[in-house]
Amino acid sequence: MTIFRTLAVLLLLAAGTAGAEQAPISARVTPLMTKALGDYPGKETLMLTVAYPPGAVDPVHRHNAHGFIYVLEGSIVMSVQGGEPVTLTAGQTFYEGPNDVHTIGRNASLTKPAKFLVFLLKNSDEPVLTPTH
Template identity: 60%
Template sequence: MIVSRTLAALLLLAAGGVNIAAAQQAAAAGHTGAHPPAQAAAADAGHPPPLAKVTELMTKPLPDYPGKEALLIQVEYPPGAADPVHRHDAHGFIYVLEGSIVMGVQGGKPVTLTAGQTFYEGPDDLHTIGHNASATEPARFLVLLLKNQGAPILTTVP
């Protein structure tokens, strides 16, 4: 409940949108993780899954935590979109705005989330599963990352 209110407040404060090309390039390079059948079929047919659109909404240094910052991003998954296997080296709080997504970290069970549900990734987690649960409908979610200042949003893992 507190995370939901915090994300809602940050979203209201957020302004503008900067496309985060690093995540797009990693996915385009083929560093993809586990995919559901629709994405696997597309990949097997020589077509990579669609790319997620990542938009930076807000970055804020955290003076009470020297060297740390909060970064709020919005991720839009077109139908069939999937993330590459990656890590954030950050605390990641996910809040689903619309659609349905599947998230999972190494050693954990994948979970399917719908609008209003949340997910957490720790700084040591390897994000092995992240994709749109639908091959026909888009999905959109917010990610609040608490990370080292200037550190990349994500690092892909082959």
């Protein structure tokens, strides 16, 4: 199973446990690139897009990576443990570090989609996403 398929499965499984009263609305993850970094043995970059349908919510998780997020369209709400939630619109950015727990990740709108670009710098042997409780 590829890293991207693993990420998509983890997001879907974790989202399925949030809010048992209604079916979860899941993000669509599209892989763009993975590149081993020869100058930094054991490190790789991973680039992907995440499309949030209206009302989409991510499960609480961590990446064990440096994560750089750039909003392409719509509006999203992001936060890491100990931080304040921020609402981001197209052209704005967000960062989460390798020790951060991503506590809030959702579409700010219940009627409009949102899409963002994610660039991760991570250890090659680390999973892309680890659900946390």
